Amino acid sequence: MGLTLNPVWRLSLLALLAAFCAVGFMTLRVQTDWGFILEYRGPRLLAMLLVAWAIGLSTVLFQSITQNRVLTPALLGFDVLFLLVQVVVLLIWGAAQWQGLALPLRFGLEVLAVVLLALLIFRLLFSGAVRSLHLLILIGILAGILFRELTDLLLRILDPGVLAIDRGRSAASFNRINVSLLGVSTAFVGAASLYVLWIWRKLDVLALGRDIAVNLGLDYQRLVLRLLVVIAVLVAAATALVGPTLFFGLLVANLAYVLMGTQQHRWTLPASVCVGVICLVGGQLLLEHVLASSVPLSRVIELVGGLLFIALLLRGVRQ
Amino acid sequence: MPGSELTPRGASAPRVTVWLIILLALVVGLALWSLNVGASRMSLLNVLTGDPDDRLSKILFASRLPRTLALLLAGSALAVAGLILQMMARNRLVEPSTVGTMEAAALGLLVLAWLAPGAPLPLRFALVSVFALGGTLIFLAVLRRIALRSALIVPLVGLVLAGVIAAAGALLAQQLDLSQSLRAWNSGDFSAVLRGRYELLWLAAGLTVVAMLAADRFTVIGLGKDFATNVGVNYGRLMLLGLLLVAMISASVVVVVGAIPFIGLVAPNLVRWLCGDQLRRSIPLVALLGAALMLAADLAGRLIIHPFEVPSSGLLAVTGCLVFLVILIRGRKQWA
Numbered sequence: 001m002g003l004t005l006n007p008v009w010r011l012s013l014l015a016l017l018a019a020f021c022a023v024g025f026m027t028l029r030v031q032t033d034w035g036f037i038l039e040y041r042g043p044r045l046l047a048m049l050l051v052a053w054a055i056g057l058s059t060v061l062f063q064s065i066t067q068n069r070v071l072t073p074a075l076l077g078f079d080v081l082f083l084l085v086q087v088v089v090l091l092i093w094g095a096a097q098w099q100g101l102a103l104p105l106r107f108g109l110e111v112l113a114v115v116l117l118a119l120l121i122f123r124l125l126f127s128g129a130v131r132s133l134h135l136l137i138l139i140g141i142l143a144g145i146l147f148r149e150l151t152d153l154l155l156r157i158l159d160p161g162v163l164a165i166d167r168g169r170s171a172a173s174f175n176r177i178n179v180s181l182l183g184v185s186t187a188f189v190g191a192a193s194l195y196v197l198w199i200w201r202k203l204d205v206l207a208l209g210r211d212i213a214v215n216l217g218l219d220y221q222r223l224v225l226r227l228l229v230v231i232a233v234l235v236a237a238a239t240a241l242v243g244p245t246l247f248f249g250l251l252v253a254n255l256a257y258v259l260m261g262t263q264q265h266r267w268t269l270p271a272s273v274c275v276g277v278i279c280l281v282g283g284q285l286l287l288e289h290v291l292a293s294s295v296p297l298s299r300v301i302e303l304v305g306g307l308l309f310i311a312l313l314l315r316g317v318r319q
Numbered sequence: 320m321p322g323s324e325l326t327p328r329g330a331s332a333p334r335v336t337v338w339l340i341i342l343l344a345l346v347v348g349l350a351l352w353s354l355n356v357g358a359s360r361m362s363l364l365n366v367l368t369g370d371p372d373d374r375l376s377k378i379l380f381a382s383r384l385p386r387t388l389a390l391l392l393a394g395s396a397l398a399v400a401g402l403i404l405q406m407m408a409r410n411r412l413v414e415p416s417t418v419g420t421m422e423a424a425a426l427g428l429l430v431l432a433w434l435a436p437g438a439p440l441p442l443r444f445a446l447v448s449v450f451a452l453g454g455t456l457i458f459l460a461v462l463r464r465i466a467l468r469s470a471l472i473v474p475l476v477g478l479v480l481a482g483v484i485a486a487a488g489a490l491l492a493q494q495l496d497l498s499q500s501l502r503a504w505n506s507g508d509f510s511a512v513l514r515g516r517y518e519l520l521w522l523a524a525g526l527t528v529v530a531m532l533a534a535d536r537f538t539v540i541g542l543g544k545d546f547a548t549n550v551g552v553n554y555g556r557l558m559l560l561g562l563l564l565v566a567m568i569s570a571s572v573v574v575v576v577g578a579i580p581f582i583g584l585v586a587p588n589l590v591r592w593l594c595g596d597q598l599r600r601s602i603p604l605v606a607l608l609g610a611a612l613m614l615a616a617d618l619a620g621r622l623i624i625h626p627f628e629v630p631s632s633g634l635l636a637v638t639g640c641l642v643f644l645v646i647l648i649r650g651r652k653q654w655a
Contacts, residue, residue: 134475137475139644139648152633153637156633157623303487306482310480
């Protein structure tokens with residue numbers, strides 16, 4: 001980045017561009033009356049904003065905790081874990097009884113299960129037994145494949161006829177957004193964000209690494225634990241809305257670092273959200289309304305993100 | 320370097336022989352069982368005991384026997400292809416479905432369905448082989464750019480590369496309205512195997528035999544280019560042979576039944592675990608174990624929700640992931 005703009009300007013530009021995308025998404029090629037457009041595009045826009053928010057925040061936080069730019073919650077199989085929990089709950093509880101529960105309660109229970117499982121995985125991974133970053137990511141990706149295949153298998157065994165419908169859920173889709181969950185996930189994401197707002201001053205210290213942070217008087221262990229809960233909640237909310245997104249967080253967070261030219265969280269956190277909005281809403285705007293293409297945005301993100309990941313790996317090895 | 324073929328724990332000949340007999344018995348048993356299971360009632364004993372009526376032999380020869388043969392051939396060929404790929408990448412954590420070979424082959428089928436839907440089998444096979452070759456070459460080219468410091472970055476790069484190729488295929492399929500077909504090619508399933516639809520796999524069997532005969536030299540490749548050249552092996556030509564074998568075996572399987580994951584990883588590693596690292600002598604074991612795994616996965620898939628079927632690729636993916644994870648976690652100290 002040859003530009004020597006200060007972070008305020010950079011972030012303002014990003015925010016402006018994001019707002020521009022959002023307005024464009026709502027207004028471009030409007031052919032019917034506004035009531036219909038609001039009803040049809042509004043919830044989708046809201047969902048994409050929420051997803052960008054949740055994934056941007058969770059990835060940057062996670063990368064600060066783990067102190068690297070390659071690892072993301074999705075790469076550790078977090079989002080697929082959520083899908084697996086959903087299916088297992090269905091299996092144990094029975095679909096009819098489960099559907100009878102109130103939506104927020106259901107979602108809350110699922111999130112709780114994911115948080116507990118995620119913490120368990122983290123204990124295993126960060127207890128010192130596994131020291132290699134590559135091993136960590138490899139285990140994560142394999143766990144992702146394993147969870148996805150298990151989910152698929154369970155669905156097939158549960159109901160051999162229904163698999164075609166649910167199978168599509170194992171890949172992210174920004175066209176078929178689970179709008180009924182908007183209210184609940186807004187609440188969860190909001191609560192998680194409030195906590196981040198509460199402690200954001202500690203984040204820059206946290207990112208210095210365990211030893212320095214402890215020396216500077218940070219209650220490291222407790223903060224990390226709480227942040228992991230926050231991350232699990234955010235990832236669960238995003239996954240519930242659009243499905244798993246393997247490389248989206250990686251893409252957004254790294255773009256935010258590069259575009260902001262700083263590591264301070266007060267800049268990188270909002271920037272990652274803005275970049276997420278630009279990628280999601282702008283991308284959807286471009287594909288859907290400008291190119292009138294049926295190509296799913298999630299595939300494009302997966303492709304670009306995968307290439308970025310390989311590039312990051314190659315660079316990391318060379319250093 | 321950890322994960323390479325450099326630590327010869329010599330396999331004693333009697334041990335290999337014992338396992339050879341055990342695995343052979345296992346494969347024969349599973350094959351007979353496989354002949355016996357299906358949606359329509361038919362018992363093998365009926366064929367032996369008396370009136371082998373028309374219906375029975377029809378089911379047996381048109382459907383059951385081809386399916387069982389296809390399982391045997393595909394399983395053993397993929398196991399050996401995985402072993403060769405591992406020797407070429409000098410890493411025992413890779414196999415055709417986790418480095419992009421199979422995904423590229425499925426992409427080839429997609430391109431065929433788009434440009435030449437009615438292409439004859441030889442042409443299909445040739446084009447899909449070219450794609451599989453391309454996918455494998457990309458992987459090996461990326462590997463060459465990595466200084467091999469961590470044995471784990473090799474399977475990692477492979478998995479992501481496979482994902483990228485799969486994503487590209489999915490994009491194209493979406494554009495061409497062929498998503499459903501691509502999904503079928505990506506998840507191997509033997510339920511549609513009938514007489515006249517699997518014979519390409521005999522070619523894979525032939526390639527497997529070639530691979531077994533050349534296995535000696537592939538062991539040398541595992542020791543590195545300089546060493547191989549020193550002992551008088553034509554490294555370039557041998558790499559090409561290996562590439563062709565892996566690509567053509569993968570292509571023939573993908574054309575006939577679709578992508579089958581993880582057999583090429585599980586079989587060689589289990590054999591290593593049973594008989595040690597010197598795989599020249601135990602390469603028949605790898606082939607037999609591959610066949611046994613394929614038969615077992617398909618049988619399980621047919622029995623779990625009988626008379627419905629679960630495609631064997633799903634079961635194999637779950638098993639393969641678990642084995643992979645166990646290998647990783649058991650060996651985590653040497654990889655750190």
